[in-house]
Amino acid sequence: MTAPPGVILAGGLASRMGGGDKGLLMLGEQPLLTHVIARLRPQVSGLALNANGDAARFADFGLPVLPDSVPGYAGPLAGVLAGLDWAAGQGADSIVTAAADTPFFPTDLVARLQAAGDGMAVPLVLAATPDARRGQVRHPTFGLWPVVLREDLRAALRDGMRKVVLWTDRHGAREALFQASGHDPFFNVNTPADLQAAATLLGEVS
Known part of the structure; x- marks a missing residue:
């Protein structure tokens, strides 16, 4: 199965971190975004970053920067749309998204999302993890998104x-279920305490 392009979603306001770009926070000796890129790049055919404001602050990462086309920080769906528009220009059928503040997501994310969408006329899949109380929890910034739905979106x-x-x-949409193995694979950095926890996890997660 052909790997789709990937889009890292970094268009949020990071209000619980006091604003700014969470992806530029240091985790170990590298920015959070560097960890995310290293995890996603081997899984996809190309890579872009959805972010708003001055794109120059991400110049060191060497990625195309895709701003939201919808005004007012409309959330992850606006970033998905920016990614779909970019992918359409490249003739791609779909994209996979990952969040810029989630450094330990699965190294088989893309393959598992694609497998879950097998047989769907329009493959649309979100990552999910089991939850003792709710059955499972969907992770809406991690998904496989078909370009054909971009005008609907x-x-x-x-x-x-x-x-x-x-x-x-x-x-x-379907869900691709990922089991936790010693840590939450979709643990994301929302607060300074989360960043400290991520630093502890960094030495434990390959």
């Missing part, structure tokens, strides 16, 4: 859609 965003799972449920 654009219209939904213009109509005020902001919740990822509401839009994906509308299109019959």
